[in-house]
Amino acid sequence: MEKLRGAWGAALGASLSPKRVAGAALQWLWMLMMFYSIVPYRFSSDVRGSLYMGLLISLVAMVVTMLFVAVIVRRERVGSNRSIVGGSAFMMSAGSVLAPFSDPTTPAGMLALGLSAVMTGTGSAVLFLCWIELESGLGGRVALVELAGSLCAAFAAGSVLIAGPTVPVVASIVVMPMLSAVLLRRCTASLPAASAPRESEQQLSRSTVALFVKALAGAVLIGVLMGFFDVVSGCKTYEVQDVYGTFLFLTGLAGALAICLIAVFLHRDGIFYSYRVSMLVLCLGCLFTPFMSDNNTYSSALIFGGYHCFVLVLCVVCIDVSSSFRVSPARAIGLGFVALYGGETAGSLFAHSLEATGASMFDLTLVTLVAVSLLLIAHLFLFTETDLIKIGIGEVSLVGAAAPSETPADEVADPVDPSVIIAERFSLSPRETDVLPLLLEGRTISRIQETLFISAGTVSTHIRHIYQKTGVDNRQELIDLAHETVEQAERGAAGEQGEAG
Template sequence: MGYVVDIARSLRLRDVVFFGGYALYLVFSFMAFHSATVLSSAGSLGYDVGVLFSMGAMAARIVVYLACALLARRFLRLSSAVSSLVTIGVGIVGFIVAAMVFQFSSAVSVDMFAPWLLLGGVFLGAGDALITLMWARFSSTLTLRAVYLFVVLCNAVSLVFYFAVTFVPAPVVLPLATILFVVSAAFAKKSLDARPPVEAEYSRPVFGGAIRGLWHPVLGTVILCFMSGLMLQISGQNEIPLESFQQTSLFTSAIAVLCLLLPALLIKKPLNVGRIYAFALPLSAAGFLLLPLIWNAAGGIVNAFAQLGAMVAGIILWCMLADSAHDTKLPSTLLFGLALACTNIAQLAGTIVGFVNAETLKQGDLVLTTVALVSVYLLLMAALVLFKDKKLASREEDPAVQLTPEEALASRCDEIAAAHQFTPRETEIFKLLAQGYTMPVISEKLFVSENTVKSHVKSIYQKLGIHVRAELIDLVNQS
């Protein structure tokens, strides 16, 4: 808990308020895209129209993410003020179109207002992608533990805000969502200005190393996003009252956030988000086993579990992407853009498949049972295989086993790293330094820039209270 107190003391109250803008964005996102709270405020627009709105938003996000990833270097040249203004402008257009549809939906046929609602979904989806990339740039300026605490705490705060939103009268929902979006974009600008500027670098070998380190978590999250989009359609969300869906989602999400928060508060060792992921995913798999049995009973518990796995996956992947961008100095827009485009493509594909086949599945149906079992299998694959890291395997200490010199050196380095609370990357570099490797060689081995290595070495020396390599070697030998 000491490091949490240290982080809190280092922050000014104004910064804490601005950083909390990410929680406001999460509330807006849940209202607009995940719970249909915004669409429900306009009355009965029809389930098909709501799905069309969601598909338009996902398609727009995919296009924006890919475009920003391709133009990552130019995107970085934009000031935070310009990024914020463009984001707010795109979002406002979407809100205006949605407001027009809500105003005239009762007076015109579905065929007339459906294209306009699709257009509103496209603009809101594009605005959602742009504001996400702004918060991604901010997250990439934080260390792994800091960004993990930041994201999980913001998710916890957003649940409290969203609980309050459930009591808001229907006519106020759309204006409230607009305010949340605009304020969050403005706070993202302020948060970026409060952090030291990051000089991003691009190198093909470094980018290749980052991709090799991230494709497993991206693939696991893609599986969960596809299953989330699929299950949300075939389990018949439209048959569940909005209030029941909101309450169940809030309850399950609160439990998940609490489970994610405890490791960061209680574990002193450097965080390993891969282990947290592998522990959380089997829990979410339990919901899919209930699909053939309870269908939409218990307030849509299956729908809630379908979203739970994707939410946990999204939080962990976000932290991994931010840590990779922070560590490699690659443009955050590049890494986040490519990864989030993949997850949105998967969710869109799952939504389309589920929507097309929703009417052919019934409670207790053999096909539905098969879908549920396959879903559980894919989730367990993601947890037990895709996120299995051989580096995480801990050797049980056995006095009868004699360690090789290399293993003994690594063991001493691990003890020193744990005692001085090194980050995972600092531990890697510390071991290579102890073995006598130079900074250029370490840069090549870890696929990071030499400036990044120098930055980590400086941090290592400060934590150890030394100034030169010789002191480091002596420290390891004495241990």
């Protein structure tokens, strides 16, 4: 216990906010109860039909909303607008009130289902984006701990609520968005000045755009897997017991808890180990597909847990994109989740298009091969760990961003070496001191690796340590620090010459 307390306090204890964790947990909990539990739809004559039809419509609404935000929002923070936050929470609550009247077998029930799904999808997309946007001002490491901790709390509470009486649970679901919005407003008001939005964005280079397109394509494939298995195992092909929801939540709790522990004890490389855990759990879920016919459908439960682990990773990746490449947080988050939710929508649509008949062992084997192949493609060629490194340290240059070597000749000839001064001021290790000047020259990871004869992983570790010690978030900020160091040294030298004269 002392070791846990020491690791928590040394790494993150002073930076964590119970208020932020509680507010985000309410948002997670509402989404879990509305989109993945039958509680709000128990009064319907077709319980699972209402749940999964509502989820599909909500996903479409979420994709449209996230895409709208990604296109429209450039610099301002969505969460700083009180009307937007309050309006999204109201839509979520109103949609929760309509959910018990949903019924796809009657015209009135179908109207209530459609209105509820559109309001819940639109409102939850905005409020969820606001919470991740708020976390973006804290840095990826703290955000991963807080988001994983809040998701753990949501899964734990959901495992209890899902077995509770319908009317009180639905009443609590209606209240959750309002409470979450109130906490969001209070947390936003207490934000430090350093987390204010950047004044302008810079145009991204082609290599940066290609990197983002690959990552988004990987997120699409993960979403497709989740959407397909969720619908097929939950309502389309097999009859499952009501305890299936509890089984999903407990699996999600185990995954979120694993990510939380990784973020605390392996905070320097937490995002990489979290990504590996999410891929491992997703792969196990795909391999368990032949056991899908059981009442608990182990395959979809594992995929559900791995999917939510990946959601946490994607949140941090969006935060890193915002900080490393000077992209608006709302835009980065919006594009990331357009890809994920768009893929989930596509997977759900494909699953709904299948006939509701039992699948043979050959069919399940074929599904297993396709699912594992898609997962390997996403992991090995699209959403790779190397791409995570590049995004995390901002390796890919921005259009118009010049390295110090491209400065005018009179400045290049200046004898002041900022690398030496920065290394002494921030107590860099000998190897970090070797990496620093190459980093300031604009060298990529592969070029630094070739120059120093070390592995790419070691290079990325040294770069992240340099960023942590110097207090910068990306390469451009490190270059700005070098320029400031040179200017300070020049002013100091000029002052000494003036005194001597």
